[in-house]
Amino acid sequence: MFIHIGDDNVIQSSDVVAIVDYNLISSSSIMEEMMTESNKQKKVVGPMVEAKSVMITHEIIYYSTLSVATLKKRASMISTISKLDDFSDEIE
Numbered sequence: 001m002f003i004h005i006g007d008d009n010v011i012q013s014s015d016v017v018a019i020v021d022y023n024l025i026s027s028s029s030i031m032e033e034m035m036t037e038s039n040k041q042k043k044v045v046g047p048m049v050e051a052k053s054v055m056i057t058h059e060i061i062y063y064s065t066l067s068v069a070t071l072k073k074r075a076s077m078i079s080t081i082s083k084l085d086d087f088s089d090e091i092e
Contacts, residue, residue, distance in 0.1 A: 003074050005055055006066045007046055013075060015057040022051045023067050035061065 001013045025031045029033030035054075036059050038044050053071055055062040066073060 003071070004045075004072060005064045005074075007064070009062055009064070010044060011055065011057060011062065015059070017053060017058060018056040019068050019071050020054045020056065022053055022063070024043065025054060029060070031037055 001017065003016070004010050004015050020031070025035055032076050035044070044061045044063065047065060048063050051063035051067045052066060053064045053068045055064055055071065
């Protein structure tokens, strides 16, 4: 399944490693170092100026203008949908 994370970015839900509040990055030296290194490697996508959250995937880090709560709801909605049984074949 896929998650729309804003700014025309859609990612595969299985690739998500973490969703972090943008304001927490500056409070952690490890997070700052990871973001700096990812920027150098050009593995960061999205608008940093308007960012509210950061989506960390296996390959790329995405800045998102959506809040962590919104992204969490979208991710859990995807999880719920994928767990539903498909009975469409039985309705014939």
